[in-house]
Amino acid sequence: MQLNHAAVGGTEESGDVFVEVSPGTGKLELEITSKVLVLYGESIKKSILETLSRLKVTDAKVIVKDKGAVDQTIRARLVTAIFRAADMKENLPWGDL
Amino acid sequence: MSSKNRLRRTMMFLSTQRAGSIRDAYIYAPDSIIFDLEDAVAVSEKDSARVALYHVLKYVDYKGIERLVRINGADTPFWKEDIRAAVAAGCDGIRIPKCETAHDVEIVEEQVLKAEQEFNRPIGSTLLQIAIETPLGVRNAYELSIASERIFGISIGAGDFMRSMHARRRDDGAELYAARAQLVLAARAAGVQCYDTVHTKVKDYEGLERDTNLIYDMGFDGKSVVHPSQIPIIHKVFTPTVPEIEKAKSIISKLSNEAKEGVGVFMVGDDMIDVAMLEGAKRIMALAKAAGADKGE
Known part of the structure; x- marks a missing residue:
């Protein structure tokens, strides 16, 4: 999936996560901040990479500011940001998520 | 697959916009949860709420609690994608807002069927709930109740209805009596369930209990809920002696x-x-x- 511009999803409220995605420079770049990074950093990274893979995003910069979100919230906010960055509003690929 | 005749004493609305509020809702033990994509979600976050909805329906175990989705109205650009997301994720049913004629139901049913086919869901597995919020909807309550085989119940939404009627709220419910009576009559004639409107004064437990006693005696099957603290009060009224x-x-x-x-x-x-x-x-x-x-x- 091609990202056309930068876009965000989520919030910095407790229990949520703020995600910003933007077109990359030929590769995936991932930046994660979280108070629980030591405990859950690998798990968060895995969710991010799996979601990017499902949506075939291979060229992007992804910034994740976690505020204690659960796994499905992290995935949902990333998907939101990707759809926005790709200008996808209708006929979304729900079956691929 | 959810049953058309299952117990629905309490149907709790949850804004799908707020991540923290939707994932643990089962701990309050309502009979049904209504994930709201309509009034409780800002226009700028409709897309985000829909994606969040998909993920909670798909990946959170709600312990057997029924999971319904209130979609946006057919007069908005959102409702068709709402249906695709909800059906793809396997919701139990769709609540259709502001129904006035059978046509309002038929166009939703058509999209639900298309989504079931597209995402390989069992055909007919997505139930429909009719929300009546206008005088015309009340007049057509029976026609609406029989507009689709998928319909399990009809409900009244008092906020918009009261505005349309130029009526004022009263503690004894007299201003809503005619509409409630017509709804429960139509529901019983059509063989579907009937649910009352929300009690918006969250801390008015006495008023909630009085309202719930009234609708229980009238034959309603349940009531919509806007706060978890309302659930035990309604369940108590619906508990036989x-x-x-x-x-x-x-x-x-x-x-x-x-x-x-x-x-x-x-x-x-x-x-x-x-x-x-x-x-x-x-x-x-x-x-x-x-x-x-x-x-x-």
Whole structure:
């Protein structure tokens, strides 16, 4: 999936996560901040990479500011940001998520 | 797959916009959860709420609680994608807002069917709930109730209805009586369930209990909820008393025995009983069982 511009999803409220995605420079770049990074950093990274893979995003910069979100919230906010960055509003690929 | 006739004493609205509020909702034990994509979600976050909805429906275990989705109205650009997301994720049903004519139901059903086919969901597995919020909708309540085989119930939304009627809220519910009566009448005639509007004064527990007693006596099956603290009050009203449970047991037991002997009418205490009372007795026992008020001894 091609990202056309930068876009965000989520919030910095407790229990949520703020995600910003933007077109990359030929590769995936991932930046994660979280108070629980030591405990859950690998798990968060895995969710991010799996979601990017499902949506075939291979060229992007992804910034994740976690505020204690659960796994499905992290995935949902990333998907939101990707759809926005790709200008996808209708006929979304729900079956691929 | 959810049953059309399952118990729905409480149907709790949840804004799908807020991540923290939707994932643990099952701990409050409502009978149904209504994930709201409509009024509780800002226009700028409709897309985000829809994606969040998809993920909670797909990946969170709601412990058997029914999961319904209130979609946006057909006069918005959002409703078709709402349906695709909800059906793809396997929701139990769709609540259609502001229904006025059968056409409002038919266009939603058409999109639901397309989504079931597209995402390989069992055809017919997505139920429909009708929300009536205008005087015209109330007048057409029966027509709406029979507009689709998928319909399990109809409900009244008092906020918009009151504005349309130029009415004022009263503590005794007199301003809503005509609409509530027409709705429950239409629902019973059509063989579907009927649910009351939300009680928006969250801390007015006395008013909530009074309202719930009224609609329970009128024959409603349940009530919409906007805050978890309202759930036990409504469940309490919908819990039969010990004498009601004992009487229901006697009716069921005696009807079974008397029917074998060809007797159609008999007495329980001072009351004359016939077979027409069996359905009501079974409903009392279902409510008692749900509330844990009957241990089935």
